[in-house]
Amino acid sequence: MEQELRELYQQVILDHNKAPRNFRKIEDASNFAEGYNPLCGDNVTVYMKIDKNNIIQDISFQGSGCAISKASASLMTSMLKGKTVEEAEKLFNNFHDLVTDKLGDKPDMENLGKLAVFAGVREFPARVKCASLAWHTMLSALHNKNEKVVTE
Amino acid sequence: MSIKSDAALPSVNTVYDVNRIREDFPILKQVVHGKPLVYLDNAATTQKPLQVLKELEKYYYTMNANIHRGVHALSQEATEAYESARIKIKKFINALGKNEIIFTRGTTESINLVAQSYGRKNFNEGDEIIISHMEHHSNIVPWQLICEEKKAKLRVIPIDDSGELIFEEFEKMINERTKFVSVVYASNSLGTVNPVKKIIEVAHSFNVPVLLDAAQAVNHLKIDVQELDCDFLAFSGHKLYGPTGIGILYGKVNHLDSMPPYQGGGDMISKVTFEKTLYNELPYKFEAGTPNIAGAIGLGAAIDYVGKTGLDKIARYENELLEYATEKISELKGLRIIGTSKNKISVLSFVLENVHPHDVGTFLDFEGVAIRTGHHCTQPIMDRYGIPATSRASFGMYNTFEEVDVLIRGLKKILEVFG
Numbered sequence: 265m266e267q268e269l270r271e272l273y274q275q276v277i278l279d280h281n282k283a284p285r286n287f288r289k290i291e292d293a294s295n296f297a298e299g300y301n302p303l304c305g306d307n308v309t310v311y312m313k314i315d316k317n318n319i320i321q322d323i324s325f326q327g328s329g330c331a332i333s334k335a336s337a338s339l340m341t342s343m344l345k346g347k348t349v350e351e352a353e354k355l356f357n358n359f360h361d362l363v364t365d366k367l368g369d370k371p372d373m374e375n376l377g378k379l380a381v382f383a384g385v386r387e388f389p390a391r392v393k394c395a396s397l398a399w400h401t402m403l404s405a406l407h408n409k410n411e412k413v414v415t416e
Numbered sequence: 417m418s419i420k421s422d423a424a425l426p427s428v429n430t431v432y433d434v435n436r437i438r439e440d441f442p443i444l445k446q447v448v449h450g451k452p453l454v455y456l457d458n459a460a461t462t463q464k465p466l467q468v469l470k471e472l473e474k475y476y477y478t479m480n481a482n483i484h485r486g487v488h489a490l491s492q493e494a495t496e497a498y499e500s501a502r503i504k505i506k507k508f509i510n511a512l513g514k515n516e517i518i519f520t521r522g523t524t525e526s527i528n529l530v531a532q533s534y535g536r537k538n539f540n541e542g543d544e545i546i547i548s549h550m551e552h553h554s555n556i557v558p559w560q561l562i563c564e565e566k567k568a569k570l571r572v573i574p575i576d577d578s579g580e581l582i583f584e585e586f587e588k589m590i591n592e593r594t595k596f597v598s599v600v601y602a603s604n605s606l607g608t609v610n611p612v613k614k615i616i617e618v619a620h621s622f623n624v625p626v627l628l629d630a631a632q633a634v635n636h637l638k639i640d641v642q643e644l645d646c647d648f649l650a651f652s653g654h655k656l657y658g659p660t661g662i663g664i665l666y667g668k669v670n671h672l673d674s675m676p677p678y679q680g681g682g683d684m685i686s687k688v689t690f691e692k693t694l695y696n697e698l699p700y701k702f703e704a705g706t707p708n709i710a711g712a713i714g715l716g717a718a719i720d721y722v723g724k725t726g727l728d729k730i731a732r733y734e735n736e737l738l739e740y741a742t743e744k745i746s747e748l749k750g751l752r753i754i755g756t757s758k759n760k761i762s763v764l765s766f767v768l769e770n771v772h773p774h775d776v777g778t779f780l781d782f783e784g785v786a787i788r789t790g791h792h793c794t795q796p797i798m799d800r801y802g803i804p805a806t807s808r809a810s811f812g813m814y815n816t817f818e819e820v821d822v823l824i825r826g827l828k829k830i831l832e833v834f835g
Binding site for chain 2: 266268269273281332
């Protein structure tokens, strides 16, 4: 496999694509949002259970998409479980900087941890949206509390 | 090409000199990610031969002027070139007269023109417009817009699992409330060639006019609008080896005559006063503003080019490519072809069991292979098959059997990585 391609499709990404973590619905979610990429038809729904201390007790996703988008959602949910809302927002910003390769915005690699495998996406402008769809959906779930779900 | 084919050389190669044709398309010599370009995205747009590029250059180098206006030499020359392109197109689809050939920006604008002009004049509350489940968004949305405005109803002919129209359903659907039928001649995402002549016959027995979206048909099938007896026909230049931004609306003269203008502006009038404006004669009534003059001339050159090789020969060759590709691709594990009608243009849509089309597209790109991945502006088809997207290889007059082999080898590599 060519170097660039290998960097995009790292083993971790291929693994998460094959066996996505937290790929389920949370029936009593306190927050959820649907994300959709009309360009490619990818869709993802992110479910979260946030307690009164603003800690993400549980987070999951469902939907369909390419390996990059599926692995991104899978890794995101693994990373965010147990984090606070503020930490989730910070990680969103870090991840966004990583995949969009903004000049001057040095992504916080330490904070990113496993998410660093998505660094290769920078070389593929057409695929940046695949990697960031789940994250944007998560952010929208954080901020638009779903009224239909009865919370405490 | 330096790549050796796994295929036994098909006999058609002896009469169809694809290498000679490839010489006319300079872009095919491009190298992508270090590999020779294998361009299999012809249903999205085709590449342009030197003969077209030279005409465009010649126009801007030697005769650029506005048409139908000046008395000076350049304007007359440009007008003549533009109008002679119209005559080429008239002959190409065997229209009765050149006043039935309207230059537009493309298929999309052609369909919008009919929906807005014919539809606004003739549709009323409770009327029904029939399209099919395999339409491109450009043959769905214009009708939805006018249906909403007129409180008319859009009805959809269903398709079966092979991707063919269920004709009996169409026969059941059409009735005295039906005011228009607009169907695709050949599907861009399934490849299916529809029985349009039969559709037109049935529609005409109810006195209902028919528009054919021929965007994908025009570079594969010989079109004779008089023989088809279609009322309108729309296509784009850029899928016929011509430039982008130029398209055609053919309409029977009695329809076009009775239709109000689509856009107002210069060239579409014969006399303007603040009290009343008299519209120009056909086809100029529908060509407001300075048109894409170079595009029209380029499209004329593309038609000459295709005519030189012969559309029948091209179609036969592309069918052999499709057959070969279909056979080879069917051997891959977990691959499902979407669109298995017996009567297809050279479009091959497929899904892989565990690999999303976008990943297929990125991997193939690194093999130099350009295919389209996504919903192909036909989301209802994707919903019909319960899939988000497909990968689509589509073949043009310059593709080779060796290129099909490169595609298959690329797919095999993908299956190994994702296996």
